Amino acid sequence: MTVSQISVFANSRPGHLSRVLDRFEEAGVSVRGFSASDTGEYGILRFVVDRPEEALEALREDGCACTVTPVLCLKLVDEPGELARVMGVLARCGINVVYSYSMISTYIVLSTTDPDRARALLASEPVELITQEDIARFSAARQGKGIER
Amino acid sequence: MSASATMDVREKGGALAAAAAGRFDLLPVYKPEIERAPREQIEAVQLAKLKETVAYAYERVPYYRTKMDEMGVAPADIQTLADVRRLPFTDKAVLRDTFPFGLFAVPLDEIRELHSSSGTTGKPVVVGYTDDDMAMWSECIARLVQMAGVVPGDVAQMAFGYGMFTGGFGLHYGLQRLGCAMIPAGAGNTERHIQMIEDYGTTVLVATPSYAMHICEVGEKMGYDWEASPLRVGLFGGEPCPPGLKAEIERRMHIVCTDNYGLTEVMGPGVSGECLAERYQQHIAEDHFLWEVIDPETGEPVGEGEMGELVLTPLGKQGIPVLRYRTHDLTAVHTEPCACGRTLARMDKVRSRSDDMLIIRGTNVFPSQVEDVLTGIEEVTPHYHIIVETKDGMDFLIVETELRPEAFSDSFETMDALRRKIAEKLKATLLVAPTVRLVEPGGIERAIGKAKHVDDRRAK
Ligand SMILES: [Zn+2]
Numbered sequence: 327m328t329v330s331q332i333s334v335f336a337n338s339r340p341g342h343l344s345r346v347l348d349r350f351e352e353a354g355v356s357v358r359g360f361s362a363s364d365t366g367e368y369g370i371l372r373f374v375v376d377r378p379e380e381a382l383e384a385l386r387e388d389g390c391a392c393t394v395t396p397v398l399c400l401k402l403v404d405e406p407g408e409l410a411r412v413m414g415v416l417a418r419c420g421i422n423v424v425y426s427y428s429m430i431s432t433y434i435v436l437s438t439t440d441p442d443r444a445r446a447l448l449a450s451e452p453v454e455l456i457t458q459e460d461i462a463r464f465s466a467a468r469q470g471k472g473i474e475r
Numbered sequence: 476m477s478a479s480a481t482m483d484v485r486e487k488g489g490a491l492a493a494a495a496a497g498r499f500d501l502l503p504v505y506k507p508e509i510e511r512a513p514r515e516q517i518e519a520v521q522l523a524k525l526k527e528t529v530a531y532a533y534e535r536v537p538y539y540r541t542k543m544d545e546m547g548v549a550p551a552d553i554q555t556l557a558d559v560r561r562l563p564f565t566d567k568a569v570l571r572d573t574f575p576f577g578l579f580a581v582p583l584d585e586i587r588e589l590h591s592s593s594g595t596t597g598k599p600v601v602v603g604y605t606d607d608d609m610a611m612w613s614e615c616i617a618r619l620v621q622m623a624g625v626v627p628g629d630v631a632q633m634a635f636g637y638g639m640f641t642g643g644f645g646l647h648y649g650l651q652r653l654g655c656a657m658i659p660a661g662a663g664n665t666e667r668h669i670q671m672i673e674d675y676g677t678t679v680l681v682a683t684p685s686y687a688m689h690i691c692e693v694g695e696k697m698g699y700d701w702e703a704s705p706l707r708v709g710l711f712g713g714e715p716c717p718p719g720l721k722a723e724i725e726r727r728m729h730i731v732c733t734d735n736y737g738l739t740e741v742m743g744p745g746v747s748g749e750c751l752a753e754r755y756q757q758h759i760a761e762d763h764f765l766w767e768v769i770d771p772e773t774g775e776p777v778g779e780g781e782m783g784e785l786v787l788t789p790l791g792k793q794g795i796p797v798l799r800y801r802t803h804d805l806t807a808v809h810t811e812p813c814a815c816g817r818t819l820a821r822m823d824k825v826r827s828r829s830d831d832m833l834i835i836r837g838t839n840v841f842p843s844q845v846e847d848v849l850t851g852i853e854e855v856t857p858h859y860h861i862i863v864e865t866k867d868g869m870d871f872l873i874v875e876t877e878l879r880p881e882a883f884s885d886s887f888e889t890m891d892a893l894r895r896k897i898a899e900k901l902k903a904t905l906l907v908a909p910t911v912r913l914v915e916p917g918g919i920e921r922a923i924g925k926a927k928h929v930d931d932r933r934a935k
Contacts, residue, residue, distance in 0.1 A: 333885035335878060337915050363887075368913050370885060389916045391883035424886075437885070 327457040328396035330378035334371040335391035338364045353384035356465045359429030376465040396441040399456035490624030491731045494751035499815045505618040510817045524790035532796040535580035564799045570600040578795045591639045592739035603794040615760045616649020619748025623733040627654025634682035636662040641743030646681045665693045676705045683713040691728050701728045712744045719850030719857030741787045752815035771829040782807045803829045835870045835907045854882035858919040863931045872909040
């Protein structure tokens with residue numbers, strides 16, 4: 327199961343990230359992971375959220391340049407060599423990881439050249455794939471009691 | 476355009492549908508006896524009026540009498556239209572130096588209205604209109620609004636500021652002359668403009684193109700349905716209207732838009748106006764204005780249909796009879812009859828001024844060229860900003876352009892490829908390699924009034 331990542335085009339200047347985050351807050355969207363990278367002039371903000379459709383709609387209403395990209399979310403066991411093991415699976419099959427960032431602790435996001443194939447490959451490995459529903463569930467659980475694990 | 480679209484100019488989409496079908500007989504013409512006259516007849520009217528105008532200026536305006544005496548030319552020397560070249564040019568500086576009433580040919584009690592053009596430096600220029608001048612001006616406006624399909628009974632909403640800027644009152648009087656109801660809303664308060672369009676059933680909007688775009692966007696955000704709106708025509712002025720911007724406004728507001736050309740020093744808006752057959756050109760009111768196109772360096776006429784500086788002599792203007800006014804606007808004029816049925820000459824829309832030209836590393840660059848290139852690239856909007864900088868004695872051209880939301884992809888590679896593509900296309904046209912910067916949607920300021928496109932940061 328891939329996860330819908332929201333990508334936003336933004337010019338590199340103060341406030342570009344908070345503007346998007348404010349919009350998410352208004353729309354009741356909770357951010358579970360993000361990355362911001364830029365060229366010095368413009369950048370791409372990437373978000374994993376609990377309600378991607380609402381997030382996208384809120385940004386489009388604002389006229390933002392944004393898009394949805396299928397990415398994989400993996401839960402790694404917190405042990406040495408774990409990241410290398412997972413990356414090794416993809417590397418051996420010629421799948422390039424374009425970018426990667428971590429969500430909460432050991433939850434990481436990978437954008438790959440072939441998300442469906444990468445997902446299928448990883449599904450047969452001892453690694454937990456996180457679904458969009460899981461992310462929503464973590465959020466919901468968090469509202470009820472402390473921090474989910 | 477759907478096949479079932481009406482060709483009735485009073486209906487939304489009707490004028491464009493009629494024009495697309497070549498049915499120009501369905502579009503109104505305010506004064507066919509002159510707008511469709513044979514060229515010989517137009518030129519005969521021009522010559523008769525030129526002779527009168529020169530005699531009038533010589534008799535009544537000491538500046539012109541002195542100037543013509545110095546040049547050894549008398550009113551009787553004007554025997555053909557080409558003889559206009561024997562007359563002195565008038566530059567804006569002359570109007571400024573004779574401020575306020577030095578060029579006025581009548582006493583102030585014969586003047587009905589004063590207008591002025593804002594001076595960017597020093598004193599403004601003030602102009603005065605007699606009753607006859609006002610009538611002539613209104614008629615010029617009535618003609619050009621009819622080219623867009625405006626008819627008596629239309630309800631026109633003014634989004635120009637009034638005041639002494641000629642745009643507001645010029646259009647106001649001309650639309651009234653035609654028989655329209657005027658709503659003098661004035662500039663500003665965009666949401667109120669939209670409310671008024673809905674409440675009063677406004678069919679015609681008068682605005683700068685950039686403000687019309689702003690009204691469009693605000694309306695869209697408010698959830699206003701432009702397709703269902705009574706608004707049918709946009710009359711633009713006050714700044715050059717990029718073709719891409721106009722097309723976008725027409726598509727999003729579901730209206731037909733034309734623009735006109737004019738300048739305070741010779742009258743105001745209405746010197747020429749766009750018809751729906753040649754949308755990159757404007758018909759000159761030749762019975763009221765004699766045009767010349769000259770090489771701005773030498774002052775000599777350019778060849779037929781070639782680009783040069785437009786020089787205008789208003790014919791029969793009484794308040795201020797200006798001779799050979801140097802507009803500094805670059806255009807070419809064409810005299811073949813137009814598909815719309817008009818025989819009045821057409822000038823290419825003014826896209827640049829002789830003083831807008833940027834010289835970058837020895838190459839002449841016009842902002843309009845940048846706009847033309849960007850208009851042809853679907854990933855970006857027609858909004859742009861040009862920055863010129865110097866670094867180590869070298870000029871650098873930076874072009875900022877706005878990404879369309881749908882053109883964004885989650886990849887730096889793709890975005891960078893787009894940037895390179897735009898830079899290559901610009902270089903092919905400008906012959907100067909620019910740096911292209913992609914700006915987020917809405918990131919380029921929409922100026923109300925004269926849109927500022929160029930920021931020249933080189934030390935002057
Ligand atoms: Zn025409």
